[in-house]
Amino acid sequence: MVKVLYILGSSRCGSTVLANILGELSGFFSGGEIRYLWERVLQDRRCGCQLPVAQCDIWASVLSAGRVDAKCLEAISLSQRQLFRVHRTPRLLRQSPEQLLQSKPLARYLAAITDVYERLGSLTAAGVIVDSSKRPSNGAVLRLIPGVDPYFLHLVRDPRAVAYSNLRSKSNPDREGGAEMPRMTARFTAIHWLATNLAAEDLRRHLSRDRSLFLRYEDFVARPKPAVHRILEFLGENSAADPFTDSRTVVLGANHTVSGNSDRFKTGRVHLRQDADWVRRLSSRDHAITTALTLPLLSRYGYHLRRPIDGAVPAAGEGTPWR
DSSP: OEEEEEEEOOTTSSHHHHHHHHHTSTTEEEEESGGGHHHHHHTTOBOTTSSBGGGSHHHHHHHHHTTOOHHHHHHHHHHHHHHOOGGGHHHHHHSOHHHHTTOHHHHHHHHHHHHHHHHHHHHHOOSEEEEEEEOHHHHTTGGGOTTEEEEEEEEEOOHHHHHHHHHSOOEEOSSTTOEEOOOOOHHHHHHHHHHHHHHHHHHHHTSOGGGEEEEEHHHHHHSHHHHHHHHHHHHTOOOSOOSEEETTEEEEOOOOOSSOOGGGGOOEEEEOOOOOHHHHHSOHHHHHHHHHHHHHHHTTTTOOSSOBTTSOOOOTTOOOOBO
16 A cells, blocks of 8 residues: 655645655655646646656556546546536535545546556555645545555645745746746735635544644745654654755755646755745735735734744744734
């Protein structure tokens, strides 16, 4: 039985760098946002190894084992769009397996994702598959997958930082000729952040306490190595080696992430640091909009309502004054 560490969270929450670090641990394989596998093949997008997903040795083997053709790719992609909107999470959680499996599109998807996890475990000899798909609705059906031992990591980032990241122009080299990652307004980001994290909390309420872990991105970046060790302990896993060269620097090799932030293509030495650009550069209007719309969860997750006086993001546990 393979363990699947499913990362829950909103867009731009830092899941890509965390998943890539975990993927460097012995016995771990990071597949990135695996829910996009079928769609990325249809779009001729690139794997983290720089090859088109359909030509990557890992993903080509996974798809051929599942006897997936173009018609099947389109059907599974359509099923994803129909079944796994974030707002569908409560219904997916509250229906019995028997009720859920009456849906042919859902049964098709479950058969496909089961093949993916099983084949990845076999091909990579990994005991833990890291899936940074983030969407709670996809995570809600992991309980229906035979041969999978699911664990959930709820990763949260300050919504003002997420809003600033979504407003910026950022290149995405995962397609021929290059492109930009989608940009979103602060209002859209805030609503999505709130809905996704509320759905993630709903999912975690349906799990036993030893099956989910909460982590703030800011705390991870402040002390990355202890955070990774905490995740290992949560999973009941050990690793003889890790990619850290010091407390905040990692060495990343090529990976086979099927989708994710464009940072998944970074290799070599990567220094982890707090990203404070949003504190200085996010407009007052967008800061106010994001804060107001995400207010129900800000305090719960330990985020302050106002910007820090010195323009820096405080490290975990530090009492930086806020205005």
